[in-house]
Amino acid sequence: MSYGIRKDFYNSKAWKTVRKNVWLKQNLLCSRCHKPVYVDGISEWLPKEKRRIGIVHHKIYLDNTNVYDMNIALNENNLEGVCKECHEQEHHQDVAVRKDFMFDDNGNLIKKE
Numbered sequence: 001m002s003y004g005i006r007k008d009f010y011n012s013k014a015w016k017t018v019r020k021n022v023w024l025k026q027n028l029l030c031s032r033c034h035k036p037v038y039v040d041g042i043s044e045w046l047p048k049e050k051r052r053i054g055i056v057h058h059k060i061y062l063d064n065t066n067v068y069d070m071n072i073a074l075n076e077n078n079l080e081g082v083c084k085e086c087h088e089q090e091h092h093q094d095v096a097v098r099k100d101f102m103f104d105d106n107g108n109l110i111k112k113e
């Protein structure tokens with residue numbers, strides 16, 4: 001159920017337009033590692049081996065309470081184009097900070113001392 005609301009949002013024409021603007025402004029480069037990304041409908045020309053999936057990240061995370069708030073959901077100042085790898089890092093960090101956990105050397109999530 002909760003997933004459905006955001007799925008509708010991500011399928012909306014408004015979101016697709018904003019997402020495209022963000023990527024064009026960044027020249028289809030990840031804002032963190034600066035590697036070129038592949039975005040559906042924009043970068044068909046990128047050779048397969050160079051493709052990193054591009055994701056537009058919400059700096060204020062999108063959830064079911066703010067998905068209809070245009071100042072958050074569709075505000076370009078709240079958006080950042082990143083590759084899949086950098087995006088995963090961002091969200092892992094968030095888990096670590098918020099829940100007082102950290103990753104050990106083997107990548108296992110452990111409680112901070």
Ligand SMILES: [Zn+2]
Pocket residue numbers: 030031032033034035082083084085086087
């Ligand atoms: Zn990146």
Ligand SMILES: [Zn+2]
Pocket residue numbers: 056057058087090091
């Ligand atoms: Zn994100």
